[in-house]
Amino acid sequence: MVSQATARLQQNSGAAVSTILKIMVDLNAATSSGLRAATRVLDYAQRGVETEDLEVRVSDLERAADLSKSSGRFSGSDDVPTIDYDERDR
Secondary structure, three states: OOHHHHHHHHOOOHHHHOOOOOOOOOOOOHHHHHHHHHHHHHHHHHHHOOOOOOOOHHHHHHHHHHHHHOOOOOOOOOOOOOOOOOOOOO
């Protein structure tokens, strides 16, 4: 039942985003409504970036772990590939 509810929310998220964007640009909407909508857009955009970044990092770590396992190396070995996230392109 929870998975069905989650699926329905995901399917309708596009309409929710459209509604928020419409309120944000509606000159007839109360200023507070437009400001709240704009804040939501920025918050959700930031969360999206953070989520995508975490997905990349987890994928990189899983790949490094698989390489380590397949080569017979243990975690902590000096030969295990490292990933410097501060230096990579965004």
